Amino acid sequence: MNLKGRDFLKLLDYTPEEIEYLVDLAARLKEKKKKGELVDVLKGKNVALIFEKTSTRTRCSFEVAAHDLGMGTTYLDPSGSQMGKKESMADTARVLGSMFEGIEYRGFEQEKVEELASYADVPVWNGLTNEFHPTQMLADLLTIKEHFGYIKGIRMVYMGDARYNTANSLMVMAAKMGMHLTLCSNKNYFPDPELVKTCREIASTTGASITLTEDAIEGTKDKDVVYTDIWVSMGEPDSAWVERITDMTPYKVTKDVMQRAGKDAIFMHCLPSYHDLKTEIGREKGEQFGFEDLEVTDEVFESENSVVFKEAENRMHTIKAVMAATLGAEF
Numbered sequence: 053m054n055l056k057g058r059d060f061l062k063l064l065d066y067t068p069e070e071i072e073y074l075v076d077l078a079a080r081l082k083e084k085k086k087k088g089e090l091v092d093v094l095k096g097k098n099v100a101l102i103f104e105k106t107s108t109r110t111r112c113s114f115e116v117a118a119h120d121l122g123m124g125t126t127y128l129d130p131s132g133s134q135m136g137k138k139e140s141m142a143d144t145a146r147v148l149g150s151m152f153e154g155i156e157y158r159g160f161e162q163e164k165v166e167e168l169a170s171y172a173d174v175p176v177w178n179g180l181t182n183e184f185h186p187t188q189m190l191a192d193l194l195t196i197k198e199h200f201g202y203i204k205g206i207r208m209v210y211m212g213d214a215r216y217n218t219a220n221s222l223m224v225m226a227a228k229m230g231m232h233l234t235l236c237s238n239k240n241y242f243p244d245p246e247l248v249k250t251c252r253e254i255a256s257t258t259g260a261s262i263t264l265t266e267d268a269i270e271g272t273k274d275k276d277v278v279y280t281d282i283w284v285s286m287g288e289p290d291s292a293w294v295e296r297i298t299d300m301t302p303y304k305v306t307k308d309v310m311q312r313a314g315k316d317a318i319f320m321h322c323l324p325s326y327h328d329l330k331t332e333i334g335r336e337k338g339e340q341f342g343f344e345d346l347e348v349t350d351e352v353f354e355s356e357n358s359v360v361f362k363e364a365e366n367r368m369h370t371i372k373a374v375m376a377a378t379l380g381a382e383f
Contacts, residue, residue, distance in 0.1 A: 056380035059169040060177045062162070062184040063224045064250075068258060071228055072203070075193045078366070078373035080383075082194075085120065085369070092122030093381045097153040101127045102168075103179070104159030109323060109367050110179045110187070114156050117372035121381065126152070145171035154379055157181075175378040177371075185217040188322050189225040190370035195363045196277060199318055204230035204259070208277040209313070211268070211303040212347055213241045213296065218281045218322055220247055223262055227254040234263040236271035238299045268302050268309070275313040279320045280305050280347045293341055305348040310357055319348070319358045327353035 053073040063071060084091055101114050106129060118125045139147075141164060148155050149172035157165045158179030169176035178186055197203050210222050214235040220243055226233035235243065242248075242264050251262050265271045272278065280303075283296040310317055324331075326346035329338040338344060352358065376383075 053377075055377040057175060058378045059175055060186060060374050060378060061165055061169055062178065063186050063189055063221065063228055066228070068228045068230070071190070071193070071225075074190055074370065074373050074377060075197060075203075077377060078190065078194050078370040079197070081372050081376070082366070082369040084383075091120055091372075091376075091381075091383060093383060094153075094376070094379055095122035097122070097379065098124040098126065098151070099154040099156065099375070100148045100152045101125055101156045101179075102148075102158065103127065103129050104157075104164075105180065106130070107158060107180070109364055110158055113187075113368040113371045114177075114179065114375075117368050117375060120372060121376060121379075123153070123375075141167045142171040144168070145176075146173075149173045154375060175375075177374060177378070180217060183217055183220055184224075185221045185322070187367060187371050187374065188218065189221045190374065191363055191366040192222075192279075192320060192322075193225065193229065194366045194370055195320065195359055196318075198362070198366075199359060200276065205232070206277060207232045207234075207275045208279060209234040209236050209272050209275045211236050211272070211278065211280045211305055211309070212300055213237065213281070213283055214243050214264075215241055219243055222279065223247065223251040224254075227251040227258065227260045227262060230258040230260045232261045232263075234265060234271050234275070236265055236268055237303055239266055241299065269312070272309050272312045275317055277318055277320055278305055278310060278313050281322055282324065282326060283347055290340075293337060297341055297343065297346070300347070304346070305352050307349065307351055310352055310355070317357060319352055319355065319360070320363055321348065321353070321358075321360045323360060323364055325353060325360070 099118050115125050145168045154175045156177045156179050157168055162181040162183040165178045210219055214237045283300045284293050326334050327348050327350045329335045
């Protein structure tokens with residue numbers, strides 16, 4: 053499988069075979085890291101990490117993965133670049149592409165990372181946009197395969213706001229990989245109909261299925277994986293908190309939800325999570341709006357069924373696989 057020179061912008065751009073190759077490569081690289089085997093085969097190369105949206109897991113995953121491969125990294129936070137202010141995306145792409153062997157972008161509209169890739173002469177990797185989160189999906193696939201031993205045929209339910217990057221990417225992932233995904237939410241929070249149509253067309257060729265439902269009881273029965281995400285993004289106004297708490301509470305992941313899914317079901321979350329009030333924002337909003345948790349109870353988050361921290365670790369291994377494959381590393 054030769055992916056050298058390819059961008060990694062969304063899973064729609066990759067075949068099921070290519071996605072599975074990246075997951076398997078990540079598993080091999082993870083095994084080597086656990087054994088202490090060096091994989092610094094990209095010495096002398098450097099990558100730029102552009103973060104218009106800050107992140108703990110994505111930044112650490114890219115930096116550790118790059119260092120493990122022998123590469124240097126330059127981190128550009130929202131104040132560390134003139135991109136979009138004094139310099140266009142196209143000009144930034146051409147400048148960075150002349151200095152670095154690869155560029156990561158985490159930010160807002162998908163069109164930004166697409167434009168970056170169209171002007172840069174090096175691989176560009178999507179660390180997250182409003183529409184898609186492909187590196188998270190690879191980590192999820194690796195976690196699922198490690199736990200169950202297979203991917204095709206897995207039954208997954210996503211609970212909560214299904215309009216944005218995580219739910220969008222889960223639909224693409226399920227459709228490509230022959231999985232059965234149920235999006236369980238208020239109908240006002242269903243994903244874009246055009247993307248649903250596209251994913252169902254793909255699903256018809258892979259044996260997958262995409263189901264949308266408001267029924268939290270039926271939607272969670274007999275599932276292998278229960279998945280959720282935060283309801284309110286950082287910086288949204290108080291009105292958004294009131295609206296989401298009202299509309300999303302029926303889709304909170306609780307012990308009852310996990311029991312309906314089945315005793316062997318696992319709980320997944322891309323993090324961070326409001327499963328308790330041990331964060332500054334959690335305490336502030338919890339006191340303001342009268343909650344102790346939001347999208348998932350602490351009981352579920354800390355349970356034996358929860359694989360959220362394995363999932364978080366796997367971000368680094370799968371990101372390493374993406375960089376290694378697209379930069380032509382040989383092991």
